[in-house]
Amino acid sequence: MSPTPWLAPLAAGPVRGELRVPGSKSASARSLLLAALADGPSMLSGVLASRDTSLIRAGLTTLGARIDEVDDRLQVTPAAELTGGGRIDCGLAGTVMRFLPPLAALAEQRTEFFGDPAASQRPMEPLLGALAELGAEVSQPRSLPFSVARGRFRGGAVSLDASGSSQFVSALLLGAPRFPDGIAVTHSGPTLPSLPHIQMTVTLLTRRGVAAVQTGPASWQVSPGPIAALDEAVEPDLTNAATLLAAALVTGGELTTHWPHGVQAGEELAEVLAAFGAQLTLSTGPDDTRQLTVSGTQGLRGADLDLSKVSELTPVAAALAALAPEPSRLRGVAHIRGHETDRLAALSTGLGELGADVRQTADGLEFRPSRLHGGSFATHADHRLAHAAALVGLVVDGVLLDDVACTTKTLPDFPGMWQNLIGADR
Template sequence: MSEPATPDEPTDLWPAPRPRDAVDRVVSLPGSKSLTNRALLLAALADGPSVVRRPLRSRDTLLMAAALGALGTGLEDQDGDWAVTPAPWESDAAVDCGLAGTVMRFVPPVAGLARGTVAFDGDPHMRLRPVGPMLSALAALGVRIDDGGRGALPFAVHGAGEVPGGTVTIDASASSQFVSALLLAGARYEHGVDVRHVGKPVPSLPHIEMTVQMLRQHGVEVDDHDANRWAVAPGPVRAVDHDIEPDLSNAAPFLALGAATGGRVTVTDWPAETTQPGDELREILTRMGCEVTLADGDLTVVGPERLSGVDLDLHDVGELTPAVAALCALADSPSHLRGIAHIRGHETDRLAALATELGRLGADVTEREDGLSIRPAALHGGTFHTYADHRMAHAGVILGLAVDDVLVEDVATTSKTFPDFASAWTRAVHGTAT
């Protein structure tokens, strides 16, 4: 446990807007990053053209589209949708991962199917994010990897046009994306892929369930009956059009707007059934004292007079931690957030960053090895650093709902998954539907 490196003195400080009364808002959200990037990758592997409808267009998804385009896939804008045409991958390429874990982890297993060398690099912090176990797994499956023994960016995949595949053992306790990455490409491997996890529990299992469901939609046979084992049979990936759901994790700050103000917020087009981890917000907010209803595709949250603290294991939904932690800092009883040691390897060490930044604004926070304990305390304004992490920005703006003079550093980092978030947030707080 350690405090993250303090950023340079920030110059791009954004005053978080604060409502003066309980709000009553209706909000529409852009599409899911997780679904968009999986849909794009499967479309590139498919046996014919397809369309990804209502995709998220953000830094992460544009990086995925650029990566697949660099390999030779055809992508055409059709009134905001993406028309994807698979094509042979027969030349060298360079892939910019930016800060997108899905690009760094999902594209290398696909690059093994190319005929040429594919070089991967990204933003400086991405060289610290874990990818070594997946690269070792790829090597065991017959893909030639050149990473200088670092198990990190930058690295190169030397594609031979085909991958033998087969059975591989991996420790995916640092990221569920290690498993999803292998499964997404596995049907195109000569012997498919049989992934077996060993180690501590895999975090964010709903994301693996999302991957399995989407593979089955493409006609891919997946056996996931045994715990910690996922087997993908070799075969074609059928071309399927996808309609992308709204990003439910990005709903967190907007639902928090209702929760923190004792007001009402409705998010439209909430799916009745979904594999997105963000759906767990319904249960979390209920436990914090909110009234939560889902009817006719609209999710409505009505906030209580005072938020209640919670004791939560967020292991499967770690990406929600920053928003939930911010709400806990506004609650009138203690909270304990557990099972989330793995989020230290996200865009930043989120546990250390949250403990530091919440503490800077007066919160009583104890950082633990696998979580945070947060007790009621008087909060005050100040600068909330984000460490180039979009979820940290969400935490900052949520605090600004109840605390004057919160300045969120680099709010533009939210473009990773939500273009123009700051404008959408301002409109929501001050009364114009997004």
Template sequence: MAPNTAHTALWPAPLASGAVDATVHVPGSKSVTNRALVLAALASEPGWLRRPLRSRDTLLMAGALRAMGVEIEETVSSSSTVAGGPNGSGEAWRVLPTGLHGPATVDVGNAGTVMRFLPPVAALADGPIRFDGDPRSYERPLHGVIDALRALGARIDDDGRGALPLTVHGGGALDGGPVSIDASSSSQFVSALLLSGPRFNQGVEVRHTGATLPSLPHIRMTVDMLRAVGAQVDTPESGGEPNVWRVTPGAVLGRDLTIEPDLSNAQPFLAAALVTGGKVLIPDWPARTTQPGDRLREIFTEMGGSCELTEYGLEFTGSGAVHGIDVDLGEVGELTPGIAAVAALADSPSTLRGVAHLRLHETDRLAALTKEINELGGDVTETADGLHIRPRALHGGIFHTYEDHRMATAGAIIGLAVDGVQIENVATTAKTLPDFPDLWTGMLGQ
């Protein structure tokens, strides 16, 4: 078989000629878009998503829901109430929840949100729904969702793998009720059950039994979005038991939702300001958000920058110096590749902790970062739950991405300061950040 040239092509990462000074419109949040699609599909009335992200992961989610019987109409409006977003002048999706049914086959690609959020939805469908995806998707943990759904009354065939491929035999309804899971490997196990919980006959009570729970902000995002569509949710933060979330059964309302910019995808552009001692404005940065990427304001300030949240968005300015950091990233693990890239260019060592679960992401991100930075002359060692990074003078070379979008953007950050870095398969950034190469060269004025 001939190699896929998109996967083997090398992209010369642009070297910054000086301090960047740019405004970068970051497309909408993948995490918000895909949660909003699921909730709209489960609603009792039509809903709108304004400025949705159009990327591989979100198009996979929309395609999967369409396969299960949901109508999603895509429109582009020049109306001032919708226009001006970064994702195609005022794009909007109208979701018509016309009833879930099989038989259907769902392609999850390598999207964690699709492979984990949709089996509970499929349990509510009439008929069998088969889930399949990229080879890497077979290696990603899914047992938390599969075991929980079985305990709640669903019938699932996975040949005992606890992973893809699998078939959910939907019965049109699900009893629901209390269930215990270990979500140590992914907070998406909790979110998956909560999102469909209002439609279960008894709702759902999810009890996390593991020792750790990564990415709590993503669970808070799920809870906030559930409440916005009329669901009643009890959480540990609202006075409930620790590690227990309860969703009361009830109708899900259709809403008109404008999607926030993806703050985690703003990371490479903020890093560019930090690394080059420049300035970048990210328009429409929300004053209040559950997105993990909001932590970048604090982390990158500690690493040598400064930021100001204005009526236009977030203005981030580098000082010309990049400092190392000792930080627990357990709640914001997806930021690790970009922080590691900046740390490799810093003036002092860094320790990134609390991210053992990254070994189970799109790739083993800890092993991948260690190998790729070290092959450029770096000094990175893996720890039990993270990375220790000692800055060294780096040199050019090929930066492999393992079909992982955040590895590609991490390599681009290093390439700003190191001549001759070539990113293998930069096209993988389309998973969550379409047109990244154009956005990147545009920021640099190239």
């Protein structure tokens, strides 16, 4: 995908209105995978249309599932037996490179995984090592590109260090109902990040009748057994919603969106905005849906936040911290150095070049009040970094993103949504 430079539009005044946000990337990936392993066809609505979900759909098809578009829904027909034998493009998507190898360990033929050049830097060793320990044949080195074959794989008990990504645990749990011996997985390292994403995995498993339980502070068990076919609707992506709602905070406006009480860390995400000065109002909208209104009329302030549960929001929190008139500290996110890029280094450098007084810490970032100015911002092909730069650009003229095309990872038309949001014409 060719980089697309983009001048972030400046807001003419307070941003106001209602938001419609596409489906959750995390929930879309999990629902697609479980539907591809189920006992019969499932019909999914609200699945995010993005590069990441297109790649996981293609990967599941390579492994033997069939996915058909029916109007605006997806009908997923599982394979009786996973076949494999092909090549799976992971792009930069952690959900593809981590969720699909355990399925490849069940397939009849060896499956090869490859991705974008930067994908080889994303942590994979703990998951691939666990699969090898459980009997799968996994190539060396254990980073992209790699291959996986069945070998003597049956599942069972395994310990791994998931401090680099909670996706290592979710990957094993999602495939476990099809493992002959299920899975009992224990996180053996330091603090486990993004715990709500593991809780999402367990919830979606149990919805389909799977016996999935948390057996300890950092251990989970999934028993082998059927995965029920289920027609379901994917929730809107609340991380993306929080990103868009932050526009109300930095411009002193007010925005409202659907805010379901479901499988995502909705309360934790909303609390990040509140910590920076947003006023939050939960109400009941049409059809008894829950809505969240974010008002920024009382102004932006600094915050001291542990973002370990909602680390995906760190770039947006960093943008808010860079604009705040008071000091801020973001912590608990050392693991995001291994995301699409080293997000802490990229945020420190990128925001620093726009005038922010920011320094890296062992597990986050610290900000002191500063006056930002326009300039070029390197996104490193990372959608969340692009979101942060766009947010700064609402109130700082002349912020030029070196690439906005990377936002298709989670929002197919981010520039259009962003400009419609603020009523911009440039």
